Amino acid sequence: xxxxxxxxxxxxxxxxxxxxxxxxxxxxxxxxxxxxxxxxxxxxxxxxxxxxxxxxxxxxxxxxxxxxxxxxxxxxxxxxxxxxxxxxxxxxxxxxxxxxxxxxxxxxxxxxxxxxxxxxxxxxxxxxxxxxxxxxxxxxxxxxxxxxxxxxxxxxxxxxxxxxxxxxxxxxxxxxxx
Amino acid sequence: xxxxxxxxxxxxxxxxxxxxxxxxxxxxxxxxxxxxxxxxxxxxxxxxxxxxxxxxxxxxxxxxxxxxxxxxxxxxxxxxxxxxxxxxxxxxxxxxxxxxxxxxxxxxxxxxxxxxxxxxxxxxxxxxxxxxxxxxxxxxxxxxxxxxxxxxxxxxxxxxxxxxxxxxxxxxxxxxxxxxxxxxxxxxxxxxxxxxxxxxxxxxxxxxxxxxxxxxxxxxxxxxxxxxxxxxxxxxxxxxxxxxxxxxxxxxxxxxxxxxxxxxxxxxxxxxxxxxxxxxxxxxxxxxxxxxxxxxxxxxxxxxxxxxxxxxxxxxxxxxxxxxxxxxxxxxxxxxxxxxxxxxxxxxxxxxxxxxxxxxxxxxxxxxxxxxxxxxxxxxxxxxxxxxxxxxxxxxxxxxxxxxxxxxxxxxxxxxxxxxxxxxxxxxxxxxxxxxxxxxxxxxxxxxxxxxxxxxxxxxxx
Numbered sequence: 001x002x003x004x005x006x007x008x009x010x011x012x013x014x015x016x017x018x019x020x021x022x023x024x025x026x027x028x029x030x031x032x033x034x035x036x037x038x039x040x041x042x043x044x045x046x047x048x049x050x051x052x053x054x055x056x057x058x059x060x061x062x063x064x065x066x067x068x069x070x071x072x073x074x075x076x077x078x079x080x081x082x083x084x085x086x087x088x089x090x091x092x093x094x095x096x097x098x099x100x101x102x103x104x105x106x107x108x109x110x111x112x113x114x115x116x117x118x119x120x121x122x123x124x125x126x127x128x129x130x131x132x133x134x135x136x137x138x139x140x141x142x143x144x145x146x147x148x149x150x151x152x153x154x155x156x157x158x159x160x161x162x163x164x165x166x167x168x169x170x171x172x173x174x175x176x177x178x
Numbered sequence: 179x180x181x182x183x184x185x186x187x188x189x190x191x192x193x194x195x196x197x198x199x200x201x202x203x204x205x206x207x208x209x210x211x212x213x214x215x216x217x218x219x220x221x222x223x224x225x226x227x228x229x230x231x232x233x234x235x236x237x238x239x240x241x242x243x244x245x246x247x248x249x250x251x252x253x254x255x256x257x258x259x260x261x262x263x264x265x266x267x268x269x270x271x272x273x274x275x276x277x278x279x280x281x282x283x284x285x286x287x288x289x290x291x292x293x294x295x296x297x298x299x300x301x302x303x304x305x306x307x308x309x310x311x312x313x314x315x316x317x318x319x320x321x322x323x324x325x326x327x328x329x330x331x332x333x334x335x336x337x338x339x340x341x342x343x344x345x346x347x348x349x350x351x352x353x354x355x356x357x358x359x360x361x362x363x364x365x366x367x368x369x370x371x372x373x374x375x376x377x378x379x380x381x382x383x384x385x386x387x388x389x390x391x392x393x394x395x396x397x398x399x400x401x402x403x404x405x406x407x408x409x410x411x412x413x414x415x416x417x418x419x420x421x422x423x424x425x426x427x428x429x430x431x432x433x434x435x436x437x438x439x440x441x442x443x444x445x446x447x448x449x450x451x452x453x454x455x456x457x458x459x460x461x462x463x464x465x466x467x468x469x470x471x472x473x474x475x476x477x478x479x480x481x482x483x484x485x486x487x488x489x490x491x492x493x494x495x496x497x498x499x500x501x502x503x504x505x506x507x508x509x510x511x512x513x514x515x516x517x518x519x520x521x522x523x524x525x526x527x528x529x530x531x532x533x534x535x536x537x538x539x540x541x542x543x544x545x546x547x548x549x550x551x552x553x554x555x556x557x558x559x560x561x562x563x564x565x566x567x568x569x570x571x572x573x574x575x576x577x578x579x580x581x582x583x584x585x586x587x588x589x590x591x592x593x594x595x596x597x598x599x600x601x602x603x604x605x606x607x608x609x610x611x612x613x614x615x616x617x618x619x620x621x622x623x624x625x626x627x628x629x630x631x632x633x634x635x636x637x638x639x640x
Contacts, residue, residue, distance in 0.1 A: 109607075110558075112586070113410060114410060114455040114468065115512065117409075117430060118468065121470045144428060144429045144452065150383075151381060155605050156607060
């Protein structure tokens with residue numbers, strides 16, 4: 001119970017910090033932020049939340065390992081840098097079997113809306129396939145795409161575009177299956 | 179909703195009564211034009227006032243539209259507003275140019291008085307639109323007549339429209355549609371609506387809501403709130419329903435919304451991880467769309483009544499943005515199966531797809547014209563975006579626009595104008611809607627208060 005509480009707290013912090021998709025946890029099934037621990041957990045574990053030095057924390061996953069990989073223009077091939085990050089993600093997911101993930105694909109603004117949606121999906125799927133090839137059960141991984149709808153950098157040149165062509169692995173805690 | 183009755187009944191008049199389908203309407207219009215051309219020496223001499231919309235430079239037809247006569251005191255304001263709206267519709271096409279009223283010589287006192295053709299010729303007005311308005315409570319009635327000044331003839335006969343004062347703009351649009359139709363021989367597009375995405379908020383957290391408006395940006399109404407991302411709405415053929423892509427579940431899914439009740443439901447598409455890019459078939463009974471599964475995106479159709487799914491493409495590529503031909507036998511879509519986005523046409527019963535785009539760059543978002551003759555598309559080449567049209571065999575490609583980012587064309591009901599999204603560059607970049615005619619002339623912004631994208635132009639209203 002203590003472990004679950006802690007994870008829930010971290011999850012809530014992560015949810016607060018994330019702004020791109022308010023529904024991201026709801027879509028993952030059992031592991032909604034309110035469902036796993038609730039307000040009690042938040043009070044009891046608040047002091048430990050947000051510690052990126054704890055290798056079991058989602059913060060460690062997102063900050064130390066890296067929750068995203070970047071892509072070349074119009075491509076969905078995983079780069080060598082991307083493989084290093086995804087190897088770390090796979091290892092983390094295998095160690096922390098209570099977590100599921102939604103992989104969100106994104107594209108830069110230099111494309112038409114619906115094609116970019118499909119391109120983001122292709123990128124997210126490339127990440128899923130890589131993680132599965134490293135042993136993560138595909139049942140714990142879902143994919144979605146935001147196309148060009150949610151850039152993280154907003155300028156209109158390559159310095160921003162390169163950051164926006166990404167696939168982000170967003171964790172959710174699945175207490176019910178652990 | 180709108181009653182239209184003929185002020186005088188004769189052969190030509192019957193032509194302009196509402197008819198069941200567009201093809202029949204066009205046929206009757208053509209009959210009218212032929213009738214007019216054969217009508218006798220007065221018309222044959224200078225020829226009837228007639229504008230053929232083709233490519234090449236068009237000298238706009240000049241028209242005069244004196245303030246409509248107010249048949250009772252309550253009608254004064256609407257008489258003025260309606261005549262201004264008709265003038266605005268006509269001038270907005272770029273095909274007509276208004277003769278300013280301060281140039282008028284003729285004294286216009288009443289709708290019924292004989293037309294002083296010489297006075298209108300002297301100010302170089304080729305067409306004269308006369309109108310009269312009466313208001314009774316919340317009911318308004320508008321009648322109008324159209325004259326061909328240089329041949330000294332009335333063009334068609336008087337028409338009358340009746341409706342509510344609240345819906346007065348629709349009556350102005352109907353008068354303008356009738357004038358446009360009589361002079362060009364083609365259907366109009368003014369009494370039509372557009373569904374689109376109204377945008378607000380910063381670029382990295384854009385809020386999007388479905389909204390509907392008149393073709394000219396008036397009467398904006400919201401159809402959804404901004405709690406989840408909505409994309410690319412598409413009108414049903416009758417304009418009573420809208421298909422769109424929604425992120426309500428966190429995953430792109432297709433919703434069907436009823437315009438009148440604003441009720442909505444998710445369409446049961448074939449099983450897949452993402453469903454998007456929906457469009458109605460021309461009979462409104464089927465939805466064609468893209469479905470993504472395991473890294474590939476293919477095109478499917480679903481029968482709304484039976485729920486049966488049909489897979490139309492099966493390639494490892496991205497196949498999306500399907501649009502049906504007017505006869506429903508073919509789809510045009512985009513695919514990157516060749517390595518970059520290009521346009522393809524295939525039969526709706528399956529089989530091979532034939533590539534139709536061969537120019538430089540990438541092609542996307544094809545939309546089949548309601549006339550069946552052209553495909554409008556987005557082209558990306560050398561860092562610029564263009565809206566263009568080509569024939570359905572890929573020939574006669576013509577780029578209509580060029581900017582940092584133009585995309586998502588949609589056709590006017592008569593297939594003569596394309597509306598599209600234009601987005602500006604940089605951190606403060608924003609989207610707005612523009613329209614351009616198919617010869618590339620008359621580019622103009624649609625006046626909307628908010629940022630806007632992804633227009634779908636609905637049919638002429640009954």
